[in-house]
Amino acid sequence: xxxxxxxxxxxxxxxxxxxxxxxxxxxxxxxxxxxxxxxxxxxxxxxxxxxxxxxxxxxxxxxxxxxxxxxxxxxxxxxxxxxxxxxxxxxxxxxxxxxxxxxxxxxxxxxxxxxxxxxxxxxxxxxxxxxxxxxxxxxxxxxxxxxxxxxxxxxxxxxxxxxxxxxxxxxxxxxxxxxxxxxxxxxxxxxxxxxxxxxxxxxxxxxxxxxxxxxxxxxxxxxxx
Amino acid sequence: xxxxxxxxxxxxxxxxxxxxxxxxxxxxxxxxxxxxxxxxxxxxxxxxxxxxxxxxxxxxxxxxxxxxxxxxxxxxxxxxxxxxxxxxxxxxxxxxxxxxxxxxxxxxxxxxxxxxxxxxxxxxxxxxxxxxxxxxxxxxxxxxxxxxxxxxxxxxxxxxxxxxxxxxxxxxxxxxxxxxxxxxxxxxxxxxxxxxxxxxxxxxxxxxxxxxxxxxxxxxxxxxxxxxxxxxxxxxxxxxxxxxxxxxxxxxxxxxxxxxxxxxxxxxxxxxxxxxxxxxxxxxxxxxxxxxxxxxxxxxxxxxxxxxxxxxxxxxxxxxxxxxxxxxxxxxxxxxxxxxxxxxxxxxxxxxxxxxxxxxxxxxxxxxxxxxxxxxxxxx
Numbered sequence: 001x002x003x004x005x006x007x008x009x010x011x012x013x014x015x016x017x018x019x020x021x022x023x024x025x026x027x028x029x030x031x032x033x034x035x036x037x038x039x040x041x042x043x044x045x046x047x048x049x050x051x052x053x054x055x056x057x058x059x060x061x062x063x064x065x066x067x068x069x070x071x072x073x074x075x076x077x078x079x080x081x082x083x084x085x086x087x088x089x090x091x092x093x094x095x096x097x098x099x100x101x102x103x104x105x106x107x108x109x110x111x112x113x114x115x116x117x118x119x120x121x122x123x124x125x126x127x128x129x130x131x132x133x134x135x136x137x138x139x140x141x142x143x144x145x146x147x148x149x150x151x152x153x154x155x156x157x158x159x160x161x162x163x164x165x166x167x168x169x170x171x172x173x174x175x176x177x178x179x180x181x182x183x184x185x186x187x188x189x190x191x192x193x194x195x196x197x198x199x200x201x202x203x204x205x206x207x208x209x210x211x212x213x214x215x216x217x218x219x220x221x222x223x224x225x
Numbered sequence: 226x227x228x229x230x231x232x233x234x235x236x237x238x239x240x241x242x243x244x245x246x247x248x249x250x251x252x253x254x255x256x257x258x259x260x261x262x263x264x265x266x267x268x269x270x271x272x273x274x275x276x277x278x279x280x281x282x283x284x285x286x287x288x289x290x291x292x293x294x295x296x297x298x299x300x301x302x303x304x305x306x307x308x309x310x311x312x313x314x315x316x317x318x319x320x321x322x323x324x325x326x327x328x329x330x331x332x333x334x335x336x337x338x339x340x341x342x343x344x345x346x347x348x349x350x351x352x353x354x355x356x357x358x359x360x361x362x363x364x365x366x367x368x369x370x371x372x373x374x375x376x377x378x379x380x381x382x383x384x385x386x387x388x389x390x391x392x393x394x395x396x397x398x399x400x401x402x403x404x405x406x407x408x409x410x411x412x413x414x415x416x417x418x419x420x421x422x423x424x425x426x427x428x429x430x431x432x433x434x435x436x437x438x439x440x441x442x443x444x445x446x447x448x449x450x451x452x453x454x455x456x457x458x459x460x461x462x463x464x465x466x467x468x469x470x471x472x473x474x475x476x477x478x479x480x481x482x483x484x485x486x487x488x489x490x491x492x493x494x495x496x497x498x499x500x501x502x503x504x505x506x507x508x509x510x511x512x513x514x515x516x517x518x519x520x521x522x523x524x525x526x527x528x529x530x531x532x533x534x535x536x537x538x539x540x541x542x543x544x545x546x547x548x549x550x551x552x553x554x555x556x557x558x559x560x561x562x563x564x565x566x567x568x569x570x571x572x573x574x575x576x577x578x579x580x581x582x583x584x585x586x587x588x589x590x591x592x593x594x595x596x597x598x599x600x601x602x603x604x605x
Contacts, residue, residue, distance in 0.1 A: 040254070040288070040290055041252075041253075041254025041255055041256055041288045041290065041384060042254055042256075042269070042384055043252035043253065043254040043290070043382075043384055044252075044382050044384070045252050045382045046380060046382075053252065053291075056372055056373070056375065056379065057379065057380045058375040058376075058377050058378065058379045058380070059377050059378045059379075059380070060376060060377040060378075061377055061378070075377065075378060077378065077380070084380075087252065091254070091256055091268075091269055092269045093265055093266070093268060093269055094265075094266055094269065094270075094429070094450075094452075094490075095450070095451065095452075097307065097311045097312050097313065099307040099311065099313040099314075101307075101313070101316055102316070103316060103318065103381055104316070104318050105315070105316040105317075105318035105319040106319060107318075108318075113374045147410075147415070147462065162449045164449070164461045164462045164463060164464070165462055165464075166307075166308055166309055166311070166462070167308065167309055167417070167460075167462060169308035169309075176308055177305060177315075177319075178305055178306075178307035178308065178313040179307060179308045180307040180308045180309045180311040180313070183309070183311050183451060183461060185449030185450050185451050186429065186449070186450035186451070187448075187449055187450055188449075201378065213374075213376035214376065215374055215375055215376055215377060215378075215379055216378055216379075217372065217378075217379050217380070217381055218378055218379070218380055218381070219316065219380070219381045219382065219383055220380055220381070220382050220383075221313065221314055221365075221382075221383050221384070221385050222383075222384055222385070223312060223313065223314060223363065223384075223385040223386070223387055224269035224270050224386065224387060225270070225312060225387065225451070225452050
C-alpha cells in the first residue's frame, strides 16, 4: 500500500465513521422541547417611560401661599416619566375597573409630616371651603378628573376600544369615596397593556390653613368585573 | 491577555448588577385558584351561590411577577360603588360590615418568591339572615410597604378580585334606561348614557350609543358590555369622533341584557331584552375646516342670491322701462329724482359708467312714470 492509498483509505474510513455517527444523531433528534407560558394577573402600578416600576410614586400639587381665604391647588397624576399602567395579560376576560380612593378610607385627611396639621379631601361643604357635617372638623375637597387624561394602548395587539374614562368627580364622604378612572367593557381586549397620563387633580384648601407640606395617600385598585 | 479580558468582564458584571437589581420589573396580583371550567368568568372573579347559614371554601392564588421576593398582604373588604356606578372595593381602613365580613382568609400575608405564586385558602360564611339576591365583596392582594413622607399625592396599588355571591330567593333582574348627556370635547363627542338597576342582582348590559343625522343616517355607533350593579345608577363615557360637518343630530342609546335568572357567567338559555333609552337632539359645532368650507359656501350663496336678484330685476326692468330722451339740463340725479329711484340704479340699468355723463338727446331707459314736481299753485 503506497502513501497515497494509505491516505485515501484513512479518508474513506473517517467519512464512513462520520456518516455512521450522523445517522445515529438523526435517530436521537426526536426530543421535544416544551415551553409553558403561564397567564399573568391583572395589575396596576406606576412605571417610567422604560416600563420600570416606580417604587414610591408621588405627584406634587402646585405650590401655594398661606391665605385667609379658601384657595385651590391643582396637580396631575400620570406624566411621561410616571405613567399609571394597567396590565391585563388575559386575566380579566369580562373587563375591569380602575378606581382611586384614599388609603385611609373615608376618614382620611391631608396631613403634614408630624400629623399635627391637616385638612380634608372629601368635605363637600361650600365646595370644600368649610367644614361640614362629616366625621371630622376639617374642610377641603379633592376633585379627580380622568376625563382630561390620555389613555394609551401600549402593546402591538391592543387598542383602547371599549375602555371609557371616568367623569370629573369630587370626593364626598359616604357619598363618593372612590373615583372611577377607567371602565373596561367585556369586549375590550382581554390581553392588553394601557397607561393613563394627565389625570387632573384639584384640591380646595380652607382659609387660614397653616403653611406646611402636606401629603395624602391614594390607592389605585384594579378589579376584574 | 486572557486574564485581563476576564478581569474587564468581571468589572462589567459588577457595575451592571446593581442597576439590574434595583430595576424591579413586573407586579403582584392574584386570581381565583380553582376556576370552574363551565364558567369562564370564574377565571377572573369568584362567583358563588351560597344558601344563608352555609359556608363554602375556596382559595386565592397570589402571584409575584416581580424579580424579587415579596411579602404580600391578602385581605377581604366590602364592595362599594365608585363614581359612575362602577364596582369598587372598600379600603382596609374602612373595616368590613357586609360580604367582607363573611370572608375568612387562612392568612393575612404570604411571602412569595420571585416569579412564583402561593395559594391562600378562605371560607365564605353567609349569615342565616342574608338577603336574597346578589351580594358583593372583594379579596385584595397588595404588597406590604411602608412609605416615607412625601409632599403631594402619593400612590399605592392593589389588585382586587370581586367576590360575587348569589343568595337564593326571589331574584329580580331588571334595568331601566335613565337618560343620556352629550358633551363636546375638542374633536370628540362624549356620550354618557345612564341606566338604573332596579333588581336585586347585577346585570351585564350591552349599551349601544348611536349618533344619527336628522335624516336618520348613522354617523357613529358603539356597543360595549358593562356590569350594572344592583340598586345603582351607572353611567359611562363613550367617546366618538365629532361629525365633520357639524349641525343638528340625534344622540340615542339602548340597552340589551339577559333577563333570565342566569347568574354571572351562565350563558345558557338567555332571554335577551332590549330597551330603548332617551333620544336627544344635539347641536354639534363643525370642525374648523368644515366651518371654513361652510362659511365660503354660505357667502357664495348670499352673493349668488344678490346677483340673481339683480339679474331678475334687470330682466324685469328691460321689459317694463321706457325710452327717455335726455334734455340738455338733465343729469342722472335729476332724472332719477323725477322717477323716484336711486340714480345708481338708473346708471346700472342703462350701463352708464363713471363719470356718469349724459349727452343731450341721448336715449335712456326709465321706469316710465315721471314724477315731475308740480308747480306751486299761486296763492289766492
